Amino acid sequence: xxxxxxxxxxxxxxxxxxxxxxxxxxxxxxxxxxxxxxxxxxxxxxxxxxxxxxxxxxxxxxxxxxxxxxxxxxxxxxxxxxxxxxxxxxxxxxxxxxxxxxxxxxxxxxxxxxxxxxxxxxxxxxxxxxxxxxxxxxxxxxxxxxxxxxxxxxxxxxxxxxxxxxxxxxxxxxxxxxxxxxxxxxxxxxxxxxxxxxxxxxxxxxxxxxxxxxxxxxxxxxxxxxxxxxxxxxxxxxxxxxxxxxxxxxxxxxxxxxxxxxxxxxxxxxxxxxxxxxxx
Numbered sequence: 001x002x003x004x005x006x007x008x009x010x011x012x013x014x015x016x017x018x019x020x021x022x023x024x025x026x027x028x029x030x031x032x033x034x035x036x037x038x039x040x041x042x043x044x045x046x047x048x049x050x051x052x053x054x055x056x057x058x059x060x061x062x063x064x065x066x067x068x069x070x071x072x073x074x075x076x077x078x079x080x081x082x083x084x085x086x087x088x089x090x091x092x093x094x095x096x097x098x099x100x101x102x103x104x105x106x107x108x109x110x111x112x113x114x115x116x117x118x119x120x121x122x123x124x125x126x127x128x129x130x131x132x133x134x135x136x137x138x139x140x141x142x143x144x145x146x147x148x149x150x151x152x153x154x155x156x157x158x159x160x161x162x163x164x165x166x167x168x169x170x171x172x173x174x175x176x177x178x179x180x181x182x183x184x185x186x187x188x189x190x191x192x193x194x195x196x197x198x199x200x201x202x203x204x205x206x207x208x209x210x211x212x213x214x215x216x217x218x219x220x221x222x223x224x225x226x227x228x229x230x231x232x233x234x235x236x237x238x239x240x241x242x243x244x245x246x247x248x249x250x251x252x253x254x255x256x257x258x259x260x261x262x263x264x265x266x267x268x269x270x271x272x273x274x275x276x277x278x279x280x
């Protein structure tokens with residue numbers, strides 16, 4: 001066997017130990033990616049000691065020492081304390097191969113979980129990158145000249161402390177300009193269908209009217225979870241707030257009242273008393 005001192009005359013020698021070649025603590029630190037201070041500490045507590053020393057006192061690590069260090073790092077990554085790691089490595093009754101196989105499985109599961117988290121973060125970053133709050137010009141482009149920023153502030157004053165408001169803000173934050181344009185087109189189409197139904201004398205409570213009421217509730221559900229009771233509260237506002245009444249009645253005279261009755265009868269069919277509807 002070659003003399004250890006002769007192999008490591010240079011205390012900064014580097015490279016991976018092969019056969020009887022030994023590494024200084026600095027070389028082992030660089031090779032494995034742990035600090036010299038850590039290796040000193042592990043030596044001090046008896047967790048990983050060097051196989052030899054030079055005549056000047058430098059620690060010398062063999063291939064077996066390096067392998068033990070790697071095993072320590074694996075167990076530490078899995079959350080074991082240094083004391084627990086030492087017991088595992090030094091217990092002759094432990095089947096280390098079987099133990100490492102089990103830990104490999106746990107590591108693979110952890111990696112999979114972390115990858116899922118990375119994907120979730122990527123999606124959040126993408127949503128934030130894609131979504132820029134609409135500028136006033138974009139709001140006018142999408143919603144028309146009737147758009148008034150005061151509507152947003154008024155809605156926040158009325159519902160800002162509700163769970164539905166929080167939901168609507170979160171969902172809106174993930175919408176791009178194209179999403180808003182698509183939503184506006186769908187809303188316009190629904191309003192035309194509602195106006196046509198009122199024009200044709202479709203009776204609230206009929207199957208067709210109930211279907212339209214559900215489509216109306218689904219359009220609200222894009223932004224927050226809207227119950228039948230909440231929908232009645234909104235439809236009531238359409239008949240009580242002159243601005244909403246004017247908007248719907250411009251599409252078809254009497255549409256605001258027709259929409260309220262359609263929503264109320266559909267809610268009744270779903271077990272909600274429209275006369276006692278609450279925001280829940």
